[in-house]
Amino acid sequence: MNDALRKCSARFEDADVRLSFAGSDELAAQIRQGIEPDVYAAANTALPEALRKEALLGKPVRFASNKLVVALPAGSRIGSIRDLARKGVTLAIGSASVPIGAYTRKALSRLPHRMSGAILANVRSNEPDVKGVVGKLTQGAVDAGFVYESDVQAARGPLRSLPLPPKLQPAVVYAAGVVKGAREPERARRYLNGLLAGGCRDALTAAGFGPPR
């Protein structure tokens, strides 16, 4: 998402856009501590909702979606979710306190108890962000990892994805809102609209992000 937004934001005519990238939870924490960007975008709807309840964010708008997939190194012999539960398979997933980790655990919870338990037992690292999961995969440190589909695309080659059966697939929805106390609320609003239907919408689609659901 970072690259796509960087490119399309440079073309935003209304203002100079300064982007600050970090884990969604980290950015939310910063806003809670009093840091005030104009716009906040997150990899889930929970965080923007929470901030809205705390009167720190305006009404959030859903602007993109993504799919949770199992990422595998190119030559992997893993063919299905069931393979992940086998003894000796190593996994990297997101930490429970970050969106990717929450989505992963949500997906796994929809599996039979023994299988999800076996898969979780194979986890060797709870990364603080999805980049870390991707990194462990590309380094060859783990056999598989749960990431977003757009990350597999962004890796450009070394990874292939194993899609999740529909009943396991959580709704990965990105939401964004104007931060209360923003210095440029009007321009912020126009930027948000651009995410929905404008230069940035096209850029996101090209990067593999689905439409907001």
Added chain:
Amino acid sequence: MLRASARSRIGALELDASLEVAEGECLALAGPSGAGKTSVLRVVAGLLRPERGLVSCGDRIWLDTETGRDVPPEGRRCGYLFQEYALFPHLSAWQNVAYALGKGRRDDRRREACELLERFGLEQLADARPRTLSGGERQRVALARALARRPDVLLLDEPLSALDARTRASSSRELAAVLRQAQAPALLVTHDFAEAAQLGDRVAILDAGRVVQEGTPSELASVPGSAFVADFTGAVVLTGVARAGEDGLTVVDLGGGESIVSTDPGLGAVGASVHPWEITIERGGPGGVHGSALNRLAAEVTSVTQIGNRVRLGLAGAQPLAAEVTRASASGLGLSEGARVTATWKAAATRLVSL
């Protein structure tokens, strides 16, 4: 018997020296700074390996560059007194002394170390750290430490130079006693000829890495081999017994009925020193016309050495003397070997040093 010879290039210095020291003897290696004196000590101790060299102590060969034999310092029993003493700051006085005593029960080592310290009157300071001791005390602890190993050779690097003038006199006495007692050959290094003369049985003058002359102190002073040695040996030292005299002067009995006076205070055994160029030579006996110089000694000329436009005269009187006069005066007075003269100099030019 210590034999040492070394040829080596050390920095800008070309060292080429060879010496022998017999049991019970102390050879003082004297010379200006940079002459290579400390290098010689380090070669003997094994701390410096010369390009070519041979060091042997008795029948033990410590270094032979021909055969490649090089016994490391810990294998040579050298008692080394370093210029700044090199006492271990993290150990107490007795622990420093006991360092060389190897393994063994702590109590035994402590007892032996304290016995040694007692010889130097330092038993009260056994538990003190070096930094709390005075210069003189540290020197004595270092000496005790060097002796603790019952060394086969004693090496002393400028033992008195780090002391203040007052401590130097008593320390010199003490050191002389230690050297006399020790059976081991001792090699002492100093830049001060008077110190060399006081402590050494023989003196070797080292200049630019080479021994330029070797002999007893009086030999060197009276018959210097070169202008360098003449300048270096400076004062003549007479030994005698001092007592208070008239008019606040000190009378020094030289033995044989002769005595001189000095303006310095002194009592008991003293060394009286005067520079050769302060001695005036008169032909004939002491009975002649007197000037203001109170010291008048009869002497016979034993050697005449030309040094540039000066002449160094070796004189035999109650004790050996050396005087320096101009060449013109020497020939004018007809000074040659065998001539009977009177050596005169002022009481004010006579320096006294306790022995």
Added chain:
Amino acid sequence: MNGRAGFTALVTIALATAIAFLTLPVLAIFLDSRPGALVSSLGEESAREALWLSLRTTALALAIILAVGTPAAYLLATRSFPGRALLLTLVELPLVLPPAVAGIALLAAVGPSGILGGALDALHIRLALETAGVVVALTFVASPFYLRQAQAAFASVDRTLLDASRTLGASEARTFLRVMIPSALPGLAAGAALALGRALGEFGATLMFAGSFQGITQTVPLAIYDRFATDFDAALALSGVLVAVSLGILVSVKLVLGAEALDGAAR
């Protein structure tokens, strides 16, 4: 007189500013958290495991650094050989490497796809995602701190003390143990304290190289990072614990060494 008073005022203000700048953030950790939070956070299993992991891996890393680094620093300090200056610069290099770069470097060298990855695999040595990997990362980033100080400490020991030891019958090895190390001890301890602090606080290289898993690789800094977005109070509490432990170690080292110095001075 006015100029002098002015100068004194200026330097005093500078010192006061520096102290405030350095101590306020640390104090804020304790002031910002609820009193019982520090202690209760230790009741959490994940916090305890993180602390225990941090202490074990740091202790092991420090042991390796001291065991290998001390003789290495001795050689660097006492012998001259061609390439010595270059070698000195090389061992100092990790000092100026950002932790992220250190992580990349470790992955490139001994990571699963690294240069030695295949060899390690053949020897059944697993570093990535294992506690051993944490120790490797800590050792890598912290050792230059010790090597630099130790080398300087050894180099500044009076050579005549070593000569004296040899003439008194001690071999080079015995001289090293009985004179060199005691003389250099304050410098060695300072280096060890720096290395300890660096290892205890290491984050980036550890995360990239060894991953983050409770009990295996999640050290205190990683645990703090994991918490701070969702449970800031827990992060504060764990930070407070780390500060307290580091302070404890620092103070006890100073006390042991200070006692030595005090003992000598009193006599």
